[in-house]
Amino acid sequence: MKIISKISILSLVLLFLIACSAEDTLKEESQSNNSDILTENSPWRFSNFKLDWSKKTEKDTITDEEIELDVIESYKGLMFSFNSDGTGQTVMQDSNDEPHTWTWFFDGNDEICFDGICETNRFTNIVLSTDNFSFNIIAGSPSISSGEQIIYSGRYTFN
Numbered sequence: 001m002k003i004i005s006k007i008s009i010l011s012l013v014l015l016f017l018i019a020c021s022a023e024d025t026l027k028e029e030s031q032s033n034n035s036d037i038l039t040e041n042s043p044w045r046f047s048n049f050k051l052d053w054s055k056k057t058e059k060d061t062i063t064d065e066e067i068e069l070d071v072i073e074s075y076k077g078l079m080f081s082f083n084s085d086g087t088g089q090t091v092m093q094d095s096n097d098e099p100h101t102w103t104w105f106f107d108g109n110d111e112i113c114f115d116g117i118c119e120t121n122r123f124t125n126i127v128l129s130t131d132n133f134s135f136n137i138i139a140g141s142p143s144i145s146s147g148e149q150i151i152y153s154g155r156y157t158f159n
Helices: 002-040 064-075
Strands: 044-055 078-082 087-092 100-106 112-114 117-129 132-142 149-158
Touching: 002 078, 002 117, 044 064, 064 132, 064 149
Parallel strands: none
Antiparallel strands: 044 078, 044 149, 078 087, 087 100, 100 112, 112 117, 117 132, 132 149
16 A cells, blocks of 8 residues: 555656646747747837826826827837847837847746846736737836826737
């Protein structure tokens, strides 16, 4: 009876290790595929923004609709280019500004992190196909209240 119990426990442990290894392999393949899709279809052009939520001070009179429209207007002409070497750049079409360069990587949870930092500089809830790239991000803009910011989150879509 003890031998059967030990065999059962060893079988469960082995099954658990195999399952975890297969899951890790699938994650690595998914992220590799996502990296390929992201780089092969660059540059990505901004197409839309949908506000999820905002946090304002009592003095702020801006509406959620105005925040959404302001982001859409501000991002018109914005392009992201992702390179296979982990570098990238942001370019504003029809602008004389120099492109902004950065580094990027997938963090293991289908989130894109920038400049080696994942805590604050990241795109979350990524949806990626060969012709569509969307993500969520928390951002801020100056508030009417001195020293305060309007914090908001929404879904950015690029084609």
